[in-house]
Amino acid sequence: MVDILLERTVPLSLDEAWRRLTQWPRHGEVVPLTRVTLVTSPPTREGTVFVARTGIGPLSFDDPMEITLWHPPTADDGPGLCRLEKRGRVIRGWAEIEVRPGPGGRTRVLWREDLRVRLLPAFADPVVRGAAGYVFGRAVNRLLRGA
Known part of the structure; x- marks a missing residue:
């Protein structure tokens, strides 16, 4: 089991950060x-269910995910939280x-x-943690940057 925690503080509203990430x-x-x-x-x-298919040709696998918690941010700057359960054969x-609100009107x-x-x-x-942390970190950065 590998645990990963990524934190970013961005100059976006809660709603905009949420929209970009979801x-x-x-x-x-943004994921190779x-x-x-x-x-x-x-x-x-x-x-809601979606499937991420990763790989090339026969070296591919499906990563089905279901949203089990969906609380978008509220108009009064209440935080938003989404939980996905990964239910694939491989992952x-x-x-x-x-x-959530961050310092200086930014979003955490x-x-x-x-x-x-x-x-x-x-x-x-440790190898999975390093690779996944790199891939997910890069994906989060690209999602938050993109319009």
């Missing part, structure tokens, strides 16, 4: 070799995306991941 198909644009497909119809809510675990973003990669022994956790 446009699920855009995740496929990945395409994201919505399974359920919009709008996003608890029960299991969960992810949480949180936006917290991205938490709990990853379990099937068939990898525990001694591989």
